[in-house]
Amino acid sequence: MSRKVLVLGEARDGSLRNVSFEAIAAAKTIAEGGEVVGVLVGKAVSALGAELVHYGADRVVVVEDEKLTQYTSDGFAQALLAVIDQEKPAGLVLGHTSLGKDLSPRIAGRLSSGLISDATAVEVAGGNIVFTRPIYSGKAFEKKIVTDGLIFATVRPNNITPLAKEESKTGEVSSLSVEIKDLRAVIKEVVRKATEGVDLSEAKVVISGGRGVKSEEGFAPLKELAQVLGGAVGASRGACDADYCDYSLQIGQTGKVVTPDLYIACGISGAIQHLAGMSNSKVIVAINKDPEANIFKVADYGIVGDLFEVVPLLTEEFKKLKVHS
Amino acid sequence: MNIYVLMKRTFDTEEKIVLNGGKINEDGAEFIINPYDEYAIEEALQVRDANGGEVTVISVGNEETEKQLRTALAMGADKAVLINTEDDVENGDQFTTAKILAEYLKNKEADLILGGNVAIDGATGQVGPRVAELLNIPYVTTITKLEIDGTNVTVTRDVEGDSEVIATSLPLLVTAQQGLNEPRYPSLPGIMKAKKKPLDELELDDLDLEEDDVEAKTKTIEIYLPPKKEAGRVLTGDLNDQVKELVHLLHTEAKVI
Ligand SMILES: Cc1cc2nc3c(=O)[nH]c(=O)nc-3n(C[C@H](O)[C@H](O)[C@H](O)COP(=O)(O)OP(=O)(O)OC[C@H]3O[C@@H](n4cnc5c(N)ncnc54)[C@H](O)[C@@H]3O)c2cc1C
Ligand SMILES: Cc1cc2nc3c(=O)[nH]c(=O)nc-3n(C[C@H](O)[C@H](O)[C@H](O)COP(=O)(O)OP(=O)(O)OC[C@H]3O[C@@H](n4cnc5c(N)ncnc54)[C@H](O)[C@@H]3O)c2cc1C
Numbered sequence: 001m002s003r004k005v006l007v008l009g010e011a012r013d014g015s016l017r018n019v020s021f022e023a024i025a026a027a028k029t030i031a032e033g034g035e036v037v038g039v040l041v042g043k044a045v046s047a048l049g050a051e052l053v054h055y056g057a058d059r060v061v062v063v064e065d066e067k068l069t070q071y072t073s074d075g076f077a078q079a080l081l082a083v084i085d086q087e088k089p090a091g092l093v094l095g096h097t098s099l100g101k102d103l104s105p106r107i108a109g110r111l112s113s114g115l116i117s118d119a120t121a122v123e124v125a126g127g128n129i130v131f132t133r134p135i136y137s138g139k140a141f142e143k144k145i146v147t148d149g150l151i152f153a154t155v156r157p158n159n160i161t162p163l164a165k166e167e168s169k170t171g172e173v174s175s176l177s178v179e180i181k182d183l184r185a186v187i188k189e190v191v192r193k194a195t196e197g198v199d200l201s202e203a204k205v206v207i208s209g210g211r212g213v214k215s216e217e218g219f220a221p222l223k224e225l226a227q228v229l230g231g232a233v234g235a236s237r238g239a240c241d242a243d244y245c246d247y248s249l250q251i252g253q254t255g256k257v258v259t260p261d262l263y264i265a266c267g268i269s270g271a272i273q274h275l276a277g278m279s280n281s282k283v284i285v286a287i288n289k290d291p292e293a294n295i296f297k298v299a300d301y302g303i304v305g306d307l308f309e310v311v312p313l314l315t316e317e318f319k320k321l322k323v324h325s
Numbered sequence: 326m327n328i329y330v331l332m333k334r335t336f337d338t339e340e341k342i343v344l345n346g347g348k349i350n351e352d353g354a355e356f357i358i359n360p361y362d363e364y365a366i367e368e369a370l371q372v373r374d375a376n377g378g379e380v381t382v383i384s385v386g387n388e389e390t391e392k393q394l395r396t397a398l399a400m401g402a403d404k405a406v407l408i409n410t411e412d413d414v415e416n417g418d419q420f421t422t423a424k425i426l427a428e429y430l431k432n433k434e435a436d437l438i439l440g441g442n443v444a445i446d447g448a449t450g451q452v453g454p455r456v457a458e459l460l461n462i463p464y465v466t467t468i469t470k471l472e473i474d475g476t477n478v479t480v481t482r483d484v485e486g487d488s489e490v491i492a493t494s495l496p497l498l499v500t501a502q503q504g505l506n507e508p509r510y511p512s513l514p515g516i517m518k519a520k521k522k523p524l525d526e527l528e529l530d531d532l533d534l535e536e537d538d539v540e541a542k543t544k545t546i547e548i549y550l551p552p553k554k555e556a557g558r559v560l561t562g563d564l565n566d567q568v569k570e571l572v573h574l575l576h577t578e579a580k581v582i
Contacts, residue, residue: 098484102466105451109458114542117449139342148542184463185493192487248486254503261581283579299557303567313568
């Protein structure tokens with residue numbers, strides 16, 4: 001049965017996040033041939049509409065307002081609910097990002113709908129739209145369906161493959177005017193931290209450092225390796241608490257959840273809260289001087305040794321590989 | 326101030342997960358207060374101590390949940406409420422829990438409601454915002470700082486490592502992120518006192534709710550454990566050779582580079 005599905009596109013620093021394209025792919029599955037409508041909410045975001053179409057949306061509805069310059073749950077909820085009211089979709093997909101986590105339960109609450117959060121896969125099975133999601137810090141998985149309300153889900157970044165980009169695809173980008181009022185919580189200040197380079201939650205390669213890195217300078221060899229591999233640098237809570245790096249690099253239950261193709265953990269013991277943020281990675285490499293470290297239990301490959309010796313050697317070896325291929 | 330904390334009893338973080346008849350086996354497992362709810366409780370106590378008032382910790386659960394509620398009382402909460410659904414509801418989800426909590430809270434005139442940003446077992450992070458929406462009060466999620474001045478509130482919120490400073494007002498619901506505070510341990514006198522503090526137990530009936538009112542809107546059709554990973558390969562030999570081998574394996578076997 002085909003159905004109409006909405007996808008909220010999420011912009012960061014003026015461009016769409018990858019997870020929005022992944023959400024479109026999920027929406028396509030849910031729609032079963034029905035229409036997929038992108039939604040953009042912000043101050044001046046309509047220019048991004050075309051890209052949502054290139055990644056598979058059939059058309060896009062834009063809500064623009066000065067009061068939507070920054071995300072607030074009140075402002076964005078009003079905008080998204082107005083689009084839902086106009087479009088009357090049967091499904092809705094958001095990224096499981098800070099924004100998606102904050103906004104989706106509110107929309108579900110308002111519409112008295114089921115909501116499946118943090119889905120890592122979606123499929124049509126036995127006449128149902130079935131979502132897979134990790135539970136118990138990734139120690140188990142559950143398959144769930146929505147039984148009442150919208151087929152509503154948030155999708156974990158880097159897990160669902162986006163559709164191939166078709167630059168020639170066109171679709172209508174229309175705007176809906178919504179009166180945004182009564183913002184009960186307003187942002188006074190945003191303190192942006194590090195996050196230079198590749199967005200950690202979308203990176204294909206993540207090089208992560210823990211307390212074993214020992215100092216802020218200790219991250220230098222990791223950064224170099226990340227650069228050679230076109231990856232991002234991450235960290236454990238231990239490294240963040242010790243002030244070796246900023247909390248914006250933290251991976252785990254409290255920090256970011258990452259699912260790269262390659263995760264290299266350097267000087268990280270492998271506490272369950274850390275594993276919760278990375279155990280879904282395709283390939284995990286552990287570098288730790290303690291052969292008993294828990295991280296080796298989840299690693300595909302391990303080197304027992306001093307990271308300050310191993311990491312620079314790895315960087316050299318990858319450089320050679322790049323030259324050869 | 327009238328302060329409420331939403332608390333979930335969860336599996337201990339370190340607990341191994343075993344399936345039994347397609348369900349998570351709870352026999353013999355250790356249970357704890359959801360770690361993020363400990364931050365919520367601690368913050369509630371600090372707000373009360375600075376502003377006066379009372380802290381009530383509420384949990385939707387079963388008889389066993391009494392233990393974690395007693396721990397919250399031992400930390401210093403004034404009252405605890407257990408909404409025991411064991412006999413009434415078989416299958417619930419985040420809607421169920423939020424609906425029950427909101428129904429309990431709706432005429433309590435709460436000034437501040439605190440919860441965890443996520444439960445470490447179910448891990449949806451839905452319950453807090455759903456409760457706020459049902460009560461029609463503002464909410465701020467994943468907070469790392471809370472300052473209250475009369476009815477004005479300034480909150481710092483963690484947004485994927487960046488932080489936002491938000492101005493809002495009471496009544497308000499917030500969800501706690503790690504970094505908000507250092508939760509205290511219950512003291513021995515605290516534990517003694519907790520035994521005499523009020524712990525009310527309610528059922529759906531007491532909230533004028535029928536089973537239908539709280540029927541889940543999602544359904545779990547399968548629970549499974551991730552495929553057992555083959556033991557990883559710990560490389561051996563000369564370090565230079567190990568590094569060469571690793572790069573080779575990543576390139577040709579794992580094909581990720
Ligand atoms: C509610 C809660 C939430 C949490 N959330 C998170 C989270 O989101 N993310 C997270 O990471 N943690 C989280 N934690 C903390 C977690 O429990 C661990 O304390 C933390 O992950 C440990 O960090 P670490 O592995 O860097 O440090 P350690 O456990 O101290 O490990 C350091 C490792 O480095 C190795 N080492 C030392 N020197 C070298 C060297 N020269 N070369 C190679 N190896 C070396 C050691 O052998 C050791 O294994 C949370 C905790 C709680 C209670
Ligand atoms: C009657 C009933 C039957 C259920 N049956 C099933 C079932 O059959 N299968 C199944 O998988 N799950 C069942 N559940 C559990 C339910 O699906 C969720 O685990 C629960 O509602 C919380 O969702 P979460 O774990 O995602 O928490 P999150 O939304 O991640 O929790 C965030 C915060 O909300 C608050 N919170 C969450 N849960 C509670 C609570 N119980 N009491 C007080 N505060 C809370 C805490 O502050 C917590 O930190 C049932 C729950 C109830 C109430």
